Amino acid sequence: MGVSFVKVYKANCNELFLDNMVNENLVKDVVKEPYKYGFITDIETEKIAKGLNEDIIRLISEKKEEPKYLLDFRLKAFKKWQKMEEPDWAGLGYKKIDYQDIIYYSAPKQKEKISSLEEVDPKLLETFDKLGIPLTEQKKLTNVAVDAVFDSVSIATTFREELAEHGVIFCSISEAVKNHSDLIEKYLGTVVPASDNYFAALNSAVFSDGSFVYIPKGVTCPMDLSSYFRINSGDSGQFERTLIIAEESSSVSYLEGCTAPMFDTNTLHAAVVELIALDDASIKYSTVQNWYAGDEAGVGGIFNFVTKRGKCLGKRSKISWSQVETGSAITWKYPSCLLLGEESVGEFYSVALTNNLQKADTGTKMIHIGPKTKSTIVSKGISAGNSINSYRGLVKMGTKAAGSRNYSQCDSMLIGDQASANTFPYIKSQQPNSEIEHEASTCRISEDQLFYLQSRGIEFEEAVSMMVSGFCRDVFNQLPMEFAAEADKLLALKLEGSVG
Amino acid sequence: MEIIEKIKKYKLTVEQTEIQKICLHKLQSSPLPNPKSELWRLSNKSKFSNFLDFSLNEKDLEFDTPYPNTSQSIIRLVIGENCQTKLIEEDYSIQQLSEEELDKYIKEQISYFDQNENWSNLLNLSLSCKKNILGLKIKGSKIPPIEIFSHASSKSLSAKTLVIFLEKNCNLELLQVNLGKQKSSLSQSTFFFLEENSSLNHGVVSYGKNGSNLLNSLNVIQKSNSAYNLGSLHFKFNYARFEINIKQSEGNAKTNIKSMQITKNDEQISTYTKIDFNGPNGFLDQINKSLADDKSHAIFEGSIIVPKIAQKTDASQLSRNLLLSDLAQIDTKPQLEIIADDVKCKHGATISQLNEEELFYMRTRGITLAEASKLQLSSYFQEIISFIPVSKDRWDLLDKLLNEN
Numbered sequence: 074m075g076v077s078f079v080k081v082y083k084a085n086c087n088e089l090f091l092d093n094m095v096n097e098n099l100v101k102d103v104v105k106e107p108y109k110y111g112f113i114t115d116i117e118t119e120k121i122a123k124g125l126n127e128d129i130i131r132l133i134s135e136k137k138e139e140p141k142y143l144l145d146f147r148l149k150a151f152k153k154w155q156k157m158e159e160p161d162w163a164g165l166g167y168k169k170i171d172y173q174d175i176i177y178y179s180a181p182k183q184k185e186k187i188s189s190l191e192e193v194d195p196k197l198l199e200t201f202d203k204l205g206i207p208l209t210e211q212k213k214l215t216n217v218a219v220d221a222v223f224d225s226v227s228i229a230t231t232f233r234e235e236l237a238e239h240g241v242i243f244c245s246i247s248e249a250v251k252n253h254s255d256l257i258e259k260y261l262g263t264v265v266p267a268s269d270n271y272f273a274a275l276n277s278a279v280f281s282d283g284s285f286v287y288i289p290k291g292v293t294c295p296m297d298l299s300s301y302f303r304i305n306s307g308d309s310g311q312f313e314r315t316l317i318i319a320e321e322s323s324s325v326s327y328l329e330g331c332t333a334p335m336f337d338t339n340t341l342h343a344a345v346v347e348l349i350a351l352d353d354a355s356i357k358y359s360t361v362q363n364w365y366a367g368d369e370a371g372v373g374g375i376f377n378f379v380t381k382r383g384k385c386l387g388k389r390s391k392i393s394w395s396q397v398e399t400g401s402a403i404t405w406k407y408p409s410c411l412l413l414g415e416e417s418v419g420e421f422y423s424v425a426l427t428n429n430l431q432k433a434d435t436g437t438k439m440i441h442i443g444p445k446t447k448s449t450i451v452s453k454g455i456s457a458g459n460s461i462n463s464y465r466g467l468v469k470m471g472t473k474a475a476g477s478r479n480y481s482q483c484d485s486m487l488i489g490d491q492a493s494a495n496t497f498p499y500i501k502s503q504q505p506n507s508e509i510e511h512e513a514s515t516c517r518i519s520e521d522q523l524f525y526l527q528s529r530g531i532e533f534e535e536a537v538s539m540m541v542s543g544f545c546r547d548v549f550n551q552l553p554m555e556f557a558a559e560a561d562k563l564l565a566l567k568l569e570g571s572v573g
Numbered sequence: 574m575e576i577i578e579k580i581k582k583y584k585l586t587v588e589q590t591e592i593q594k595i596c597l598h599k600l601q602s603s604p605l606p607n608p609k610s611e612l613w614r615l616s617n618k619s620k621f622s623n624f625l626d627f628s629l630n631e632k633d634l635e636f637d638t639p640y641p642n643t644s645q646s647i648i649r650l651v652i653g654e655n656c657q658t659k660l661i662e663e664d665y666s667i668q669q670l671s672e673e674e675l676d677k678y679i680k681e682q683i684s685y686f687d688q689n690e691n692w693s694n695l696l697n698l699s700l701s702c703k704k705n706i707l708g709l710k711i712k713g714s715k716i717p718p719i720e721i722f723s724h725a726s727s728k729s730l731s732a733k734t735l736v737i738f739l740e741k742n743c744n745l746e747l748l749q750v751n752l753g754k755q756k757s758s759l760s761q762s763t764f765f766f767l768e769e770n771s772s773l774n775h776g777v778v779s780y781g782k783n784g785s786n787l788l789n790s791l792n793v794i795q796k797s798n799s800a801y802n803l804g805s806l807h808f809k810f811n812y813a814r815f816e817i818n819i820k821q822s823e824g825n826a827k828t829n830i831k832s833m834q835i836t837k838n839d840e841q842i843s844t845y846t847k848i849d850f851n852g853p854n855g856f857l858d859q860i861n862k863s864l865a866d867d868k869s870h871a872i873f874e875g876s877i878i879v880p881k882i883a884q885k886t887d888a889s890q891l892s893r894n895l896l897l898s899d900l901a902q903i904d905t906k907p908q909l910e911i912i913a914d915d916v917k918c919k920h921g922a923t924i925s926q927l928n929e930e931e932l933f934y935m936r937t938r939g940i941t942l943a944e945a946s947k948l949q950l951s952s953y954f955q956e957i958i959s960f961i962p963v964s965k966d967r968w969d970l971l972d973k974l975l976n977e978n
Contacts, residue, residue: 470924472899487914490881496909502924505896511907511922517914 114199120179120309125172127151130278133178137247137281142258150267150277157271163434163465165403167376170341177279179309220245220284220300222313232296241325242287243298246314249285256287260318264347264384264411272343273380276312280345283313288323288354297553302331302344304364304375310341317347319354321387326357326553331364331400337373339402344379352387352414357395359552360408364400369458371430374402381408382438385417385446393420395551398433407465409438412446412477419448422551427460427492436466436483436497441474441507450481451547456492463495468509470502477504483513486544588702592679596699603688610689615872615904617841620812624758624786627730629700647963651722652707652733665713665743675708675736682764682792690847693790693816697762700732708736711743718746718963725752725759725785732760739771739799748776748963753785753810765793765801767826772800776961778970781810790816797825797852804960806970807842808835817846824852824883830859833957835974836869836901843872850883857888862957864950865894865901872904879911879918886913890920895953897926947975 121132130151134144159170219231220243236243242253250257267277284300304311319325331342342364348356358381367374377400383392394408410419421437439448448468456462464483485494496513518540526536542549589597606613648667650658660667670678679698686695707721723733739745751761767773779787787810795801807813819828834842848857863871871894879886892905907920927949935945951971958970 485909485911487911487916490884490912490914492914493910493912495911496907496920498906498908498922500905500922500924501902502894502896503899503902505898505901505926507924509922509924512919513907513909513921514919515909515911515916517916 118179118181120176123174123176123308125151125175125177125279129177133279133281136178137250139250140254143250143261146262146267147278147280150274151279153268154271154274154278157268157274159271163405163463165405165432165434167403167432168339170339170376172275174308175341176309177312178281180281220298222282222284222300222302235295236298239292239295240289241292241294242285244285246280246283246285246316249287249316253285253287256318257285257316260316260347260349261314262347264349264382265345265380270380272378273345276314276343276345276380279310280312280314283315283344284317285315286317286325286327288317288319288325290320291322292320293323294325297326297328299328299330302329304331304340304342308338308340310343312342313344315344315346317349317356317358319348319350319356319390321351322353324355324357327359328553329358329360329362331360331362337368339367339374339376341376342378342401344381346379346381346408348383348392350383350385350387350390350392350414350417353389354387355391355393356383357393357553358383358408360394360396360398362396362398362400362404366400366429366431367402369429371402374431375400377401377404377406379406381406382411383409383419384411385414385419385443387417388414389416389418390414391418391420393418393422393551394437395420395422395548396424396435397548397552398423398425398435401433402431404431404433404435406435407438407467409440410448411440411442412448412474413442414446415443416445416447417443418446420551421448421450421452422548423452424455424545424548425453425462425464426455427457427462429458429460431458431460433461434463434465436464438467438469439479440467440469440471441477441479441504442471444474445476446474447477448479450479450483451551452481452483453545453548454483454485454494455488455541455544456485456494457488459491461493461495463497464513465497465499467499468501468511470504470507470509472503474504475506477507479507479509479511481509481511482547483511484544485513485515486541487515487517590703592676592683593699593701595680595683596695599683599686599688600695600699603692606692607689611874612689612845613692615843615870616814617812617870620786620841624788624812625730627728627756627758629730646717648717648719649722650707650719651724652735653705653724658707658709662713664715665711667712667716667719668710670708670710670736670738674710675706678708678736678738678764678766690818691790693760693788693814694762694792696788697732697734697760697790700730700760701734701762705732706734706736708738710738710740711745712740714742714744716743716745718748720748720750720963723749723751723759723761725754725757725787727754727757730758730760732762735761735763736766737764738766739768739773741768741770743768743771745772746774746776746962748778748961751777751779751787751789753779753781753787755782756784758786758788760788762790763792765791767793767795767799767801769796770798771796772802774802774962775804776963777803777805777807777815778961779805779807779810779813779815780973781808781813783809784811785809786811787813787815789814791818793817793819793828795819795821795826795828797823800827800829802829802960802962803832804957804962805830805832806835806957806961806974807833807844808974809837809840810842811840813840813842815842815844817844818849819847820849820851821855822851824850824886825854827856828859829960830857830861831957831960832860833862833864833954834871834873835864836871837866839868841870841872843874845873846875847878848876848888849878850886850888851880852882853884853886855879855883855886855888857886857890859888859890860956861890861892862953863892863894863903863905864897864953865903866897868898868900870902870904874904874906874908875920876908876910877918877920879909879913879916881912884913884915886916886918888916888918892920892922894922894924895926896924951975
């Protein structure tokens with residue numbers, strides 16, 4: 074790590090005291106680190122024809138041997154999607170997506186049933202190894218169960234037996250459809266209905282795989298669960314669906330990571346995540362998103378249009394979203410909480426870093442419906458290069474949300490004078506007996522602070538990292554231990570050096 | 574489309590000016606504002622159509638202007654009445670803008686208009702006849718305070734336009750009063766142009782009566798080293814929209830805004846502000862306060878735009894809201910759009926009700942709940958009211974706010 078940076082730094086350090094501008098250039102150099110996960114795995118895949126119509130949906134459903142209710146769910150969503158218009162209110166200005174030019178199902182060819190990891194194509198294992206994802210269960214020290222999704226299908230889930238001992242179900246959603254059909258039928262689409270928005274409808278029609286988690290009553294999940302998404306083929310979209318159900322008094326921490334190879338075309342990723350927390354349950358959902366962001370000229374990269382929503386159904390339930398967004402050409406996501414249960418709690422902690430021509434429009438929605446509900450929003454945006462980084466959030470107090478509270482804080486850091494940072498908080502209250510507080514600020518890496526740190530013998534690279542790390546500390550503190558390391562690594566890729 | 578037909582029909586009988594023709598033409602391409610746009614999304618549709626529903630013929634032209642002008646030191650102007658204004662004194666001069674000057678300036682403004690953002694101005698300028706446009710050029714110092722009145726006339730939709738040029742090094746205190754009548758609509762557009770080193774303390778008091786509507790648009794262009802201070806108050810309107818567009822055209826200017834809206838019954842009052850920093854070293858301090866009671870709806874949307882050129886901008890925006898009833902609602906959306914990196918920008922928003930601890934404290938001291946609430950409200954109002962120039966000595970605004978329903 075850091076080889077290319079060291080070169081840049083050494084080339085520049087002599088001039089450091091000669092030219093004030095160098096400081097700024099250095100900061101820019103620091104954020105220019107090539108994408109490390111851009112390799113393509115040469116593996117035989119099974120793809121269906123391009124395009125989207127009812128037959129394709131039937132074919133996907135057939136390939137996955139799905140029951141009829143799920144096919145109906147897909148077809149209904151497809152009909153709704155056809156009637157919907159692609160939204161453009163965020164003004165992201167991307168080239169129109171040709172939905173008929175996407176492959177909606179792509180799977181690595183392998184033996185039909187995998188009974189153990191040894192049967193997984195070694196190339197696949199190698200891929201995940203390269204990404205630093207421990208699929209082989211020898212690496213038990215990490216104590217994280219992983220569900221790895223490659224293009225459209227889940228290829229392996231680790232630690233299943235141990236989880237099963239506690240009654241925890243952690244598998245791919247296709248498997249859950251076969252083995253836990255009752256739960257799927259009961260909960261699928263209850264948090265994000267098929268007609269929720271354009272991309273959610275599309276996902277509901279064509280979703281290929283994803284993870285399913287069920288934590289039974291009173292169980293604290295013994296280890297962190299993690300899913301890792303990898304897009305490998307350039308012409309297939311990824312439409313995964315995640316469903317997490319936490320029964321009464323249970324708790325789980327779920328981690329999600331994603332990467333993709335470099336292509337000069339844009340790939341669509343439209344996922345849906347649904348979380349359900351019953352009485353006294355708590356779900357912590359952490360994401361480190363590092364899809365390929367396109368090159369410096371903005372060619373290629375993933376369109377990350379994701380719908381994530383959690384429903385705090387039960388009393389005193391809690392859903393906490395934390396995310397580190399560093400990749401994707403365009404990120405368009407608002408992990409939200411529907412706070413229905415009395416005294417339920419919603420949290421959102423986010424760091425979004427954009428560089429070059431990346432655009433991130435991200436934030437959260439906290440919908441307070443039940444009484445005495447509480448929510449906290451902490452969002453940190455860092456924009457560099459020519460990127461656009463927006464926080465867009467909604468806090469709504471419904472008429473029955475008496476005694477509810479919200480606190481939001483959005484800070485932006487600008488690196489260079491070409492990047493833009495926007496804040497759009499929507500606040501709506503219909504309940505006098507509730508309190509909403511929002512604050513936002515904008516700053517930049519201050520020369521004074523840099524100078525101070527450097528005068529104390531701290532190298533420039535480290536000084537920038539320290540300041541960025543300090544800026545993001547509120548959010549990093551919320552990441553689970555096992556994940557913090559990876560988050561650090563990912564942020565460091567863009568901001569080089571030892572962030573954190 | 575109806576409104577256009579109405580204007581056209583009405584204009585057949587009245588001579589149409591060139592400006593009216595241009596605006597009417599522009600309106601034809603978008604006869605009504607886009608209800609999906611952020612600026613109009615929350616606007617109550619039936620109330621808005623009620624606003625447009627009145628006849629364009631002004632019926633009664635008699636006004637009962639409150640607070641007769643007893644003070645000699647205050648200049649009072651009523652838009653629609655004073656056709657000739659010319660005051661040339663030793664230290665200052667107040668002159669009417671010539672028709673050419675007015676035409677040129679308004680046309681220039683229209684060329685920058687966006688159909689959606691400036692819909693209120695387009696409507697105003699296509700309705701405003703010559704008589705209802707007041708244009709002034711003000712020069713000098715030691716200028717006595719000015720009060721400018723715009724009246725609605727009952728059962729009609731009337732439009733009044735005010736254009737003021739403030740010359741270099743000129744300091745002025747100006748109170749603008751928009752008075753609603755029962756069942757009436759008033760469209761008021763104001764254009765200020767502040768030259769270098771000038772300063773304007775501007776007060777806007779919009780005071781409605783039952784069932785009155787108001788579309789109030791304020792457009793300010795500030796040259797460098799100018800200072801613009803605004804204190805505004807909107808209350809008792811069935812439907813009111815206050816749009817503030819401020820552009821610091823060269824930066825290096827100061828803007829202070831303290832605005833307040835009070836809604837009761839089923840009223841809807843909204844404030845939209847857009848502050849554009851078009852040069853370095855700009856300064857903004859803005860606070861908007863809303864109070865919503867009964868079944869009313871108060872809205873605030875404020876955007877601050879800081880492009881690359883506007884380095885060293887220092888802008889802060891605060892939205893403070895009191896929600897006093899279960900059926901009332903408040904929407905607020907302060908927003909920042911920043912590209913320049915060396916800036917200090919922040920915003921904040923709060924929504925709550927009266928502070929219970931303070932109420933309790935006062936009650937333990939023998940003050941009744943009603944009085945204690947009034948005391949709290951008066952401190953909430955006072956910050957804004959004391960910022961409104963001219964009025965503070967003579968206008969019992971606080972009393973009006975606390976005691977009238």
